[in-house]
Amino acid sequence: MGEVEEVSGTPIKSSKALAPTKVTLFGEHAVVYGKPALVLSIPVYVEVETERADEFSLESGPVSLNKLSLIIEEDEVRLSGEARGEVLRYFSYILESLNIIGIRDVRIRISSPLPVGAGLGTSAAVTVGTIAAASKLNDMSLTKEKIAELAWEVEKRVQGRASPMDTSASALGGALLIRRDGEKWIREKITINEVPLVIGLFKKRWTTGELVARVAKRLTEYPFLNEIIEVIGDLTMEALNALESGDLAKVGELMNVNHGLLESLGVVTKEIAEAVHAVRMAGALGAKVSGAGGGGAVVALGDNVDEISAAFKAVGAERVLVIRRLSRGVEVR
Ligand SMILES: Nc1ncnc2c1ncn2[C@@H]1O[C@H](COP(=O)(O)OP(=O)(O)OP(=O)(O)O)[C@@H](O)[C@H]1O
Ligand SMILES: C[C@@](O)(CCO)CC(=O)[O-]
């Protein structure tokens, strides 16, 4: 009789995930209250590398993450160190989520082409990328849906309340309609023709958590403003029809209306308002803030890329991105 051989593969030493960011065409903030939103996953990737290690460590180019230490007490994971508060909060919850799936000591290295906080779902991309890379390192094959779900839990805990929009876009890719049907969230992949987009980046002055709280406060103070939330949902569905039938002029017009409503919710800064008007004057079919606001990204719809880019730069955009295609969601190597 032959020996029973135990066959085990060589453990993986390191893994890498490329997690895309997103641009919100319609419906941010209202989506937190279950209304429909339209989000595009864009091929601007946060790269997360994980490596087996004896202890936890985290490096990220643009942020100072010195002298971090990981504290695990009765399954509660905390990080202490010198990094900016919110970065620590994200990673404490990311680590808690990794701890639940049995991952502890890991070296994490992040490189991002975007500023920390950009209105383009950098928080979701960092979270999705870290969970995807670390799970691969531990030879776990999580589905993209599971990665999206774990990452959404992290966003909810950091922001106080959060929709699954950004984490779904980063994990699943493509163009998504996100909406709630009763208690159930629906993530519907939609097929759209090419939409010519130009994005201007400005400094994001508040975190998404602060902006979501600001909107919640306004809605409590003035409950009739809930109608704005309803209207954003309605215009998102109208915009979906326009997108599917290729009526870009109508899409642009609805982007402008959506921007006005976000302004009335108190999330648009003077710098962003000026940028939106500048690109409209330069011939964009429509323009609005993308993401939580408080600075961040302005998305403009239009083929006249040179004029729109010049208008963004003239009003002080730190960067201009031209988007021609969508991403296919998180990739692990
Ligand atoms: N390069 C990075 N390294 C480490 N953490 C990052 C990096 N980029 C983003 N983050 C995390 O994301 C947080 C910023 O998230 P925030 O939600 O405010 O911006 P955003 O996701 O780009 O915008 P929005 O939510 O409006 O789309 C940071 O505080 C940090 O925790
Ligand atoms: C403002 C918001 O709608 C989008 C942030 O990108 C928050 C969320 O959906 O969790």
Ligand SMILES: [Mg+2]
């Ligand atoms: Mg975010």
